[in-house]
Amino acid sequence: MIxxxxxxxxxxxxxxxxxxxxxxxxxxxxxxxxxxxxADCYIxxxxxxxxxxxxxxxxxxxxxxxxxxxxxxxxxxxYAQIAPHEIASIPGVTVVAGNAEKESIAxxxxxxxxxxxxxxxxxxxxxxxxxRLAVTxxxxxxxxxxxxxxxxxxxxxxxxxxxxxxxxxxxxxxxVMDRIAMLSRSGHREVxxxxxxxxxxxxxxxxxANLLHILRNVEEQRTVERLRLSxxxxxxxxDGMISLMKDAKIICRHLHIPLQSGDDKxxxxxxxxxxAAFFRRLLKTIWDDIxxxxxxxxxxxxxxxxxxxxxxxxxxxxxxxxxxxxxxxxYSERPGTRAARLPGRVRQAxxxxxxxxxxxxxxxxxxxxxxxxxxxxxxxxxETEEYGAGFMRGFSDNYIPVLIKGGNFPLANQIIxxxxxxxxxxxxxxxxxxxxxxxx
Numbered sequence: 001m002i003x004x005x006x007x008x009x010x011x012x013x014x015x016x017x018x019x020x021x022x023x024x025x026x027x028x029x030x031x032x033x034x035x036x037x038x039a040d041c042y043i044x045x046x047x048x049x050x051x052x053x054x055x056x057x058x059x060x061x062x063x064x065x066x067x068x069x070x071x072x073x074x075x076x077x078x079y080a081q082i083a084p085h086e087i088a089s090i091p092g093v094t095v096v097a098g099n100a101e102k103e104s105i106a107x108x109x110x111x112x113x114x115x116x117x118x119x120x121x122x123x124x125x126x127x128x129x130x131x132r133l134a135v136t137x138x139x140x141x142x143x144x145x146x147x148x149x150x151x152x153x154x155x156x157x158x159x160x161x162x163x164x165x166x167x168x169x170x171x172x173x174x175x176v177m178d179r180i181a182m183l184s185r186s187g188h189r190e191v192x193x194x195x196x197x198x199x200x201x202x203x204x205x206x207x208x209a210n211l212l213h214i215l216r217n218v219e220e221q222r223t224v225e226r227l228r229l230s231x232x233x234x235x236x237x238x239d240g241m242i243s244l245m246k247d248a249k250i251i252c253r254h255l256h257i258p259l260q261s262g263d264d265k266x267x268x269x270x271x272x273x274x275x276a277a278f279f280r281r282l283l284k285t286i287w288d289d290i291x292x293x294x295x296x297x298x299x300x301x302x303x304x305x306x307x308x309x310x311x312x313x314x315x316x317x318x319x320x321x322x323x324x325x326x327x328x329x330x331y332s333e334r335p336g337t338r339a340a341r342l343p344g345r346v347r348q349a350x351x352x353x354x355x356x357x358x359x360x361x362x363x364x365x366x367x368x369x370x371x372x373x374x375x376x377x378x379x380x381x382x383e384t385e386e387y388g389a390g391f392m393r394g395f396s397d398n399y400i401p402v403l404i405k406g407g408n409f410p411l412a413n414q415i416i417x418x419x420x421x422x423x424x425x426x427x428x429x430x431x432x433x434x435x436x437x438x439x440x
Contacts, residue, residue: 001031002109005039005064009056010047012194012230014077016147018045020133021105028106035060038068041109045102046077048164050332054079058090065092072112076102078164082336084121098122099165103133124166127151128204134179137186142383142413143228144188148176148214149195154233157271157338158303158331161196168200173209180223189381189415190226190252198229199236212240219250225415226381226397228252231298234259234274234282246289253290253398257282258298262317263310266303269342276317283321294324294369294398299358302331302351304342311354318361324369324399325426326362328355366426370400373420373428378402380418382411391429394418401427 004025008018021043022032033039042064046057057079064073072094075087084096094112097105098121108120130150138144148171152162171179180191193214195201202209211229218227227250234257245251257279261267264275283295299314318326330351333340373396380402382394391403392411402418404411420428 001029002041003031003033003037003039004041004043004109005033005035005037006043006045007035007060008045008077009053009060010045010049010078011196012145012192013147013150013196014045014047016135016145016194017102017131017133018043019135019138019145021045021102023135024103024106024133025109030106030109035064036067039064039071040068041072041074041112042067043074043076043105046075046079048077048079048082048160048334050329051334052332054083057087061087061090061093072109074105074108074112076105078161081121081124081164082160084119088119095119096121099124100127100131103131124151124164127166127169130169130171136182138183138188142188142381143190143192144183144186145192145194146176146179146183147171147195148193149198149201152197153200154197154273155271157269157342158300158334160334160337163336165196168197168204170195170200170202170205170209172205173202173214176214177217177221177223180218180227184224187413188224189413190228191224192228192230194230197233199232211236212238212244215241215244215248215251219244219248222250224250226250226252228254228399229256231256231258233257234279237282237286239285242286242289245293253293254295255286255293256296256298259317260298260300261303261306261310262299262314263306264313266306266310266314269305269339270300270303271338276313280317280321283323287322292373292398294400296325296327296399297323298327298329300329300331301354301358302346304331304339304346305344306331306346307344315357315361318358318365322369323365325366326358328358328362330355363426367423370426370428371423373398373400374423375419375421377417377419378428379415380404381415382413384412396428403427403429405431 044060047053073092074095076097080096081098087096096119101120151166151168153168155162201211262276378396380394418430420430422429
């Protein structure tokens with residue numbers, strides 16, 4: 001039996017696709033082993049969103065080769081799609097497979113046994129349908145990801161992803177509903193809808209579909225106990241979506257809305273389709289209707305042309321907004337993007353300094369948001385009962401990590417009410433209910 005190990009870098013879409021690859025391999029009766037073990041074949045599902053991601057991918061390739069020099073190594077994912085010949089030159093790499101070729105990984109391994117080693121990377125821009133790698137369950141996870149959209153038509157000036165993923169493609173609405181129900185039947189209490197550009201869902205389908213219709217159906221049909229959305233662009237959050245989330249029982253009170261910069265000049269250079277005033281108004285509208293919602297954002301520092309004044313505008317906007325958390329990324333130049341040709345480069349040391357300022361601000365935002373929910377009843381999905389120091393860990397529907405002292409009955413993969421009694425380091429702490437209170 002061929003032993004296969006899989007590891008993944010990058011986004012939730014990549015994680016979903018790796019889970020699909022694993023299911024396909026298991027159906028073909030390959031033996032799945034941890035990536036840290038000796039395997040006959042290693043699969044590295046790569047990311048290329050930053051230069052750091054490329055570097056980490058190369059590290060994993062070389063690590064697999066050292067672990068078993070006789071093993072076959074398949075490299076797939078976005079880095080493989082963008083730079084197949086660069087990857088093929090790394091010693092030990094047997095096959096480079098593009099994103100569209102992920103669906104035939106099992107057959108690729110069989111071919112390798114026959115000695116057919118090669119580059120399998122097609123023109124991703126010709127892809128017109130979303131891949132059909134299906135995931136029925138995520139072993140060991142309470143939350144399940146569901147990829148309902150792939151590709152991106154936006155071509156922001158800093159981003160290489162559209163070149164690695166192709167045009168926007170969506171899963172038909174009936175298949176989305178079927179897969180949510182399937183993941184729920186498999187025991188997952190929460191499903192996270194994800195995509196490369198989730199807000200573009202359905203625009204390519206005929207007739208067109210939209211995300212709001214899916215949300216309404218799940219809310220009305222109670223298809224799963226909790227439904228969470230991954231990242232949505234500022235212009236993709238509609239009044240109808242906000243109205244639905246306001247009184248929703250199933251849809252989590254959580255939105256991740258990338259800002260990238262709080263300066264209008266930089267937003268324009270980035271190719272973003274909003275300005276700082278629009279972002280501010282949008283978040284005020286959401287908070288006015290859903291006061292306890294968690295809103296997180298992405299911010300990039302050190303983009304070409306970002307001087308002290310532009311960075312200051314970003315800091316002031318972030319200080320003003322009661323965000324729940326910040327994800328901070330120093331700008332990473334990607335060859336082939338428009339931003340790579342822009343003047344006004346920012347020194348690495350200055351990028352690092354600005355990133356540290358915003359990370360400190362993010363910690364303060366996180367602590368401030370979390371402390372609001374002390375002594376308030378939260379609905380918490382328990383993820384693990386062995387977090388350390390006798391604690392179980394879970395997440396509230398508004399994405400707060402909650403640590404709970406272990407009780408006398410199993411709680412993993414249960415959604416329970418918790419009233420936290422204190423907050424520390426961006427987390428809430430509380431006690432689990434007894435059987436009687438839990439069932440009330």
